Amino acid sequence: MRAGSIIAGAFLTLFVGTGSLFSFPAFFTPLGEAFHAPLQALSSTQSIALFFYFIFGAVGGLIASHREPRNVVLVGAVLTGIGFAVCATAKEFFQVTIGFASVGIGVGLSFVPAIAAVLRHFPPPNGGLQFGLAASGGGLGVVLLPIASLHLLSTLGWRLAFGAFAALSVAAGPLAWLAIGSSDSQTQSRDNPGLSRPMRSQAFLLIFFAGLLASPGLHIPFVHLVPFATNAGLAASTAVMMLLFVGVGNIVGRPLFGILGDKLQHRRVLAGLFLVLATLLACWTIMNVAWQLVAFALLFGGIYGGAVALTPALISDYFPPQIASTLIGFAYLSVAPGALLGPALSGYAFGQFHSYSLPILASAALAAERRIGLVCS
Numbered sequence: 007m008r009a010g011s012i013i014a015g016a017f018l019t020l021f022v023g024t025g026s027l028f029s030f031p032a033f034f035t036p037l038g039e040a041f042h043a044p045l046q047a048l049s050s051t052q053s054i055a056l057f058f059y060f061i062f063g064a065v066g067g068l069i070a071s072h073r074e075p076r077n078v079v080l081v082g083a084v085l086t087g088i089g090f091a092v093c094a095t096a097k098e099f100f101q102v103t104i105g106f107a108s109v110g111i112g113v114g115l116s117f118v119p120a121i122a123a124v125l126r127h128f129p130p131p132n133g134g135l136q137f138g139l140a141a142s143g144g145g146l147g148v149v150l151l152p153i154a155s156l157h158l159l160s161t162l163g164w165r166l167a168f169g170a171f172a173a174l175s176v177a178a179g180p181l182a183w184l185a186i187g188s189s190d191s192q193t194q195s196r197d198n199p200g201l202s203r204p205m206r207s208q209a210f211l212l213i214f215f216a217g218l219l220a221s222p223g224l225h226i227p228f229v230h231l232v233p234f235a236t237n238a239g240l241a242a243s244t245a246v247m248m249l250l251f252v253g254v255g256n257i258v259g260r261p262l263f264g265i266l267g268d269k270l271q272h273r274r275v276l277a278g279l280f281l282v283l284a285t286l287l288a289c290w291t292i293m294n295v296a297w298q299l300v301a302f303a304l305l306f307g308g309i310y311g312g313a314v315a316l317t318p319a320l321i322s323d324y325f326p327p328q329i330a331s332t333l334i335g336f337a338y339l340s341v342a343p344g345a346l347l348g349p350a351l352s353g354y355a356f357g358q359f360h361s362y363s364l365p366i367l368a369s370a371a372l373a374a375e376r377r378i379g380l381v382c383s
């Protein structure tokens with residue numbers, strides 16, 4: 007019962023947080039019309055939120071190693087709600103950017119403590135399935151919340167849609183707090199081994215730089231798949247539905263690759279995913295019809311879900327649970343520069359050259375390089 011409750015609490019946290027964070031492309035058209043905001047400004051707003059998402063993932067992991075994880079999750083949920091409320095009442099576009107940055111901060115604070123609670127209860131090498139089930143909440147959120155966004159936007163408008171997300175975030179926080187519960191085995195900071203040696207180890211540095219270089223390829227599609235599809239001639243409502251297929255792939259990929267990682271070794275499965283990611287991104291540049299983009303979205307979602315499931319498990323393979331949540335947070339910190347620069351520079355490149363080919367191919371090359379590093383380690 008206790009184990010199922012922890013998984014449910016983490017599932018809910020990731021469902022609401024990840025789903026709402028990655029629903030922002032659904033708001034591109036109404037926000038662009040309301041504030042005369044170009045694509046570069048819209049994509050930069052989500053890039054900034056993603057940047058803070060990963061920065062505060064490290065902060066959340068560090069705090070959770072010293073305090074109750076559920077309390078950090080609750081604070082993150084409240085900040086997420088405040089951010090959406092700011093977006094809903096914005097008078098200028100910069101206020102939307104500030105509000106959505108707060109959403110990124112809140113979701114970042116929540117997600118590492120939530121997954122750390124699961125990993126503490128189901129340590130490797132056999133916890134991949136349980137973690138994958140909890141992490142699939144994020145995939146389901148990416149499926150359902152963009153659809154909910156379309157319905158809210160068509161019936162209530164963008165302001166009330168943001169208000170609905172604010173209410174959902176604030177309501178989910180106490181529920182997740184109750185489900186995760188008190189961590190009786192919470193290790194106090196005085197019992198934690200030092201972080202200096204683990205963070206300088208070959209294993210951690212490899213994981214860190216893998217995240218750093220793979221990050222652009224893992225985040226450009228989340229921001230630019232919808233505008234890419236509309237630029238290819240798809241209707242705006244159809245283009246937004248691509249996020250649904252990303253979410254479907256995500257739901258399948260998280261538990262599937264979690265199980266494969268348990269059976270075949272987390273490191274090698276993650277390396278294989280980076281190789282597939284590089285190939286898929288290269289193919290994306292020549293896709294221009296709906297079924298191709300649907301296939302891309304499904305495969306990309308599965309790869310992203312697998313990477314999300316395998317990275318914490320890989321860290322837990324090498325390091326003790328007392329410091330795992332902190333190291334998971336710092337590993338996600340490596341993703342922040344690519345999450346900020348990849349989508350933002352892609353928007354700039356499209357504005358200059360009317361093509362996504364250059365940034366997409368560059369991100370594919372970086373992902374392929376990380377595959378070689380992981381295999382050869």
